[in-house]
Amino acid sequence: MSRKVAVVGAGQSEFGNRLDVDIKELSAESFVEALEDTENLEKKDIEFASIGSVGAGLMFEEGLVAPLLCEYLGLNPIGTQRTEAACASGMSAVYLIYNMIASGQIDIGLAMGTEKMTEITTPLMMEFIGRAGSYFWEFENFGPTFPGYYAIYATAHMAKYGTTEEDFARVAVKNHKYGALNEKSYLRKEIDIETAMNSDIIAWPLKLYYCCPINDGAASIIMASEEKAKELTDSPVWITGLGSGTSPVNLANRKSFTSIESARVAAEKAYDMAGVGPDDVDVASVHDCFESAEIMAYEDLGFCENGEGKELIREKQTYADGDIPVNLGGGLKSKGHPIGATGAAMIYELHKQLLEKAKPSDRQASIDNGVALAHNVGGTGHYTFVTILER
Ligand SMILES: CC(C)(COP(=O)(O)OP(=O)(O)OC[C@H]1O[C@@H](n2cnc3c(N)ncnc32)[C@H](O)[C@@H]1OP(=O)(O)O)[C@@H](O)C(=O)NCCC(=O)NCCS
Helix, strand or coil: CCCCEEEEEEEEEEEEECCCCHHHHHHHHHHHHHHHHCCCCHEEEEEEEEEECEEEEEEEECCCHHHHHHHHHHCCCCCCCEEECCEEHHHHHHHHHHHHCCCCCCCCEEEEECCCCCCCCCCHHHHHCCCCCCHHHHHHHHCHHHHHHHHHEEEEHHHHHHCCCHHHHHHHHHHHHHHHCCCCCCCCCCCCCHHHHCCCEEEEEEHHEEECCCCCEEEEEEEEEHHHHHHHHHCEEECCCCCEEEECCHHHHHHCCCCCHHHHHHHHHHHHHHHHCCCCEEEECCCCCCCHHHHHHHHHHHCCCCCHHHHHHHHCCCCCCCCHHHCCCCCCHHHHCCCCCHHHHHHHHHHHHHHHCCCCCCCCCCCCCCEEEEEEECCCCCCCEEEEEEE
16 A cells, blocks of 8 residues: 655755855755755654766766765765666656655655756767767767757657747746746846847757756755654645656657657656646646757647647746746756756745745746646656646
């Protein structure tokens, strides 16, 4: 019999070009906030730490980041593991801790996502991320960059559904609007459509302002069983649905370039488990690694029919006062995308949203049903995790 699991506290470092801290200090920023946020928790009560990170030993110097953090954060000798699912590593850490608690193995656990991406050059980073496709079939022979992979999806969506470059710019304008309000966001500035459309081409049709930036950040989520959650906090946020899915590694074996199969599978599983549907969702954080991908996510998550994602952004339905507010923390575009941290940072943002603590209030969604959804994609859709939270 599976047990109920709650988020009882959450913390996030400031995202950005964080050359002022190393991976330990960056991670600790988020952990200290999460501890303070969990009203009655003592550090010694945490029984396991799952650390989502991609770049350990590649993008930053420390290879064994999980035990390193347990030592630095004073958690030894609890037990730990690094969880890796490319850009979905943060949510895979949440997934592991959920299952450890639900199964009765532990009562309280830490799911952290952490990444330092700015210690190496952009070309080297492009090479590492470019390998997050099929090395043999794609990277070795053709050398695509990550924006190049997602440009394939973007052009397919434009050709099939009439989505335009201006729609990608509209998504960027929305996400920069909310990112500018979020004190933990990296690129804190509002932009207009012209700024986005006049920016440099990275991989056509994707321009600079339709791409997420490279940056550093960490987020910590403390989770507990129902019994412990009630002792630890008066305001638990329950994880009521989780889903994960996979798609073929080699793009040539994908059925569609206007949709991500792993995302649809993960969403269906999460909705089924929670017993809710897209219409129940008050607020969502979706994986806008490129702004075209946010439009695809609207469709993959069932917020609209296939091909109608562009209408949602044209009508501003994904703004805070729209039908389905999306990425009110700034999204990957403006808040930033430290790849291993992002999934945990989505949970941090939605925990705040559900408790109506997002600041300033201009970026707080109206919480009517008490349901939030996080969608975290790894690779070019190789894997996706979807998590549903309820207060
Ligand atoms: C687009 C990209 C190539 C730009 O990298 P870059 O040229 O090295 O950029 P820099 O870090 O040197 O920054 C140059 C300037 O552009 C700005 N900038 C960088 N990325 C930006 C972005 N995505 N949007 C807007 N501005 C950006 C920086 O703030 C900086 O501004 P400043 O000169 O006023 O300080 C890089 O951000 C990128 O590869 N993004 C995609 C990352 C990715 O694929 N992640 C995985 C997805 S799942």
